[in-house]
Amino acid sequence: MKKNPTVAIAGVTGAVGAEFIACLNQRNFPVGKLKALASARSAGKTLEFRGETIVIEELTEASFEGVDIALFSAGGGPSRKFAPAAVKAGAVVVDNSSAFRMDPNVPLVIPEINARRIKDHKGIIANPNCSAITALVPLWPIHRKNRIRRLIISTYQAASGAGAAAMQELVDSTRAHLNGKPFTPKVLPHPYAFNVFSHNTAIDPETGYNGEETKVIAETKKIFEDDKIAIGVTCVRVPVLRAHSESIVFECEKPITEDEVRAILSDAPGVRIVDDRVNNYFPMPIDASGQGDVLVGRIRKDLSDPSGHSIAMFVAADQLLKGAALNAVQIAELLL
Ligand SMILES: NC(=O)c1ccc[n+]([C@@H]2O[C@H](COP(=O)([O-])OP(=O)(O)OC[C@H]3O[C@@H](n4cnc5c(N)ncnc54)[C@H](OP(=O)(O)O)[C@@H]3O)[C@@H](O)[C@H]2O)c1
Numbered sequence: 001m002k003k004n005p006t007v008a009i010a011g012v013t014g015a016v017g018a019e020f021i022a023c024l025n026q027r028n029f030p031v032g033k034l035k036a037l038a039s040a041r042s043a044g045k046t047l048e049f050r051g052e053t054i055v056i057e058e059l060t061e062a063s064f065e066g067v068d069i070a071l072f073s074a075g076g077g078p079s080r081k082f083a084p085a086a087v088k089a090g091a092v093v094v095d096n097s098s099a100f101r102m103d104p105n106v107p108l109v110i111p112e113i114n115a116r117r118i119k120d121h122k123g124i125i126a127n128p129n130c131s132a133i134t135a136l137v138p139l140w141p142i143h144r145k146n147r148i149r150r151l152i153i154s155t156y157q158a159a160s161g162a163g164a165a166a167m168q169e170l171v172d173s174t175r176a177h178l179n180g181k182p183f184t185p186k187v188l189p190h191p192y193a194f195n196v197f198s199h200n201t202a203i204d205p206e207t208g209y210n211g212e213e214t215k216v217i218a219e220t221k222k223i224f225e226d227d228k229i230a231i232g233v234t235c236v237r238v239p240v241l242r243a244h245s246e247s248i249v250f251e252c253e254k255p256i257t258e259d260e261v262r263a264i265l266s267d268a269p270g271v272r273i274v275d276d277r278v279n280n281y282f283p284m285p286i287d288a289s290g291q292g293d294v295l296v297g298r299i300r301k302d303l304s305d306p307s308g309h310s311i312a313m314f315v316a317a318d319q320l321l322k323g324a325a326l327n328a329v330q331i332a333e334l335l336l
Helices: 015-026 076-088 111-120 130-145 164-178 211-224 258-266 321-335
Strands: 006-010 033-038 046-049 052-055 069-072 092-095 124-126 148-156 230-234 244-252 271-273 294-301 310-317
Touching: 006 015, 006 076, 015 046, 015 164, 015 321, 033 046, 033 052, 069 076, 069 321, 076 092, 092 321, 111 130, 111 211, 111 321, 130 148, 130 211, 130 244, 130 258, 130 271, 130 294, 130 310, 130 321, 148 211, 211 230, 258 271, 258 294, 258 310, 310 321
Parallel strands: 006 033, 006 069, 069 092, 092 124, 148 230, 271 294
Antiparallel strands: 046 052, 148 244, 244 310, 294 310
């Protein structure tokens, strides 16, 4: 890989695309040249990058000549259609969609957990699902010390996880609600203001699990390289603009105490403990927004397991950053 690679961003006008630009800048990523790609709708618009005006181009199969690293966040369809062309042109693709995550030839990477898998890539590296990243960054160092055999996750997912249009819909529907005006949802399937609903991915009629839940289960097993870990997940959207939160309960093979968990997490990469019982101050999406750590708190014994093998905790992370753009840029840094 070149020292100053040419970087393409496919989906540059989206919620994740904007954070790609921010992360490249904040982390001083040595971009030789930036190619900004989006749909035909955005072609010809411009953006500013390091003092230069870059013209956004339509993403096509011909977009990748001379590109070394292609960061994709344009959705599963465009990834399936255009990532192979990027690889053919010689680029390494870091893909944010779910298109390739479960492909056995594609490493599914969270750098704090399995950076060593990056070298196995055959042109494409997948970024995991954002709910999976949020849970797994703090669970991994615990799992390594005392294998987690059972895991129950309940998510409280923000509008930002569904893209820029969903964030706007939350703002517009809240304003309409407060003004006593009717609002018809266009992006999400249910009224979002002052409401909570089951995640908007399709439900498998056989299992009753939705697509988001199924992704968290399958991706956890792949990233932990542990097929036997038993996982139950409930994914829900809450009317929060940005950053996902999750309630997590896990059961280990050996007994474990909350002090042991705190000690493990106190120097875990990508984790910040926010666990102030005196002031009732714990992880909140508003604090998680705009920063790269997974905030972890409410670390306590799970009282439903008197054997002392189980711990409950609450986490929050900015899924546009650690759940998407930041994780992908960390992977790109390791490619260098
Ligand atoms: N949001 C998250 O937290 C998150 C987390 C992890 C992964 N992801 C994944 O990242 C991807 C983008 O998510 P997002 O939240 O950024 O969505 P978004 O805000 O809706 O942005 C979508 C982006 O994709 C572009 N695009 C859409 N269709 C395209 C096409 N046919 N050809 C080229 N570009 C196209 C859009 O360009 P125009 O502006 O020109 O339409 C826009 O730049 C999705 O695959 C999503 O699953 C998102």
